Amino acid sequence: VNVAMQVAVMMNYNPIYLLGCDLGHKQYEKGREPDPNHFDPRYNGHDDEMWAGRDETLLYMHSIIAKETKAAGVDVINLTPNDRLDGIYPRKSFEDII
Secondary structure (H helix, E strand, O other), rough: OOOOOHHHHHHOOOEEEOOOOOOOOOOEEOOEEEEOOOOOOOOOOOOOOOOOOOEEEEHHHHHHHHHHHOOOOOOOOEEEOOOOOOOEEEOHHHHHHO
């Protein structure tokens, strides 16, 4: 997400819509359980192990993105329902945008 946001800003997209940034990563046993953190449970993530601080690190990343996009005059709109990004980006519903 971090790099994609940088590219979107450099390509002059405004606003930028976020969808699927729901955080709330769940621990699981890789190779023994389906990955509950992705749309398709068959997805085999790149991580050898999940780490508890992932969501907090991603929240920090989003706070930096919000600060920098605001300074650049770029609006970022959160379309992801029921997530932890409230308070970082303004929220709209996906249905209202499409």
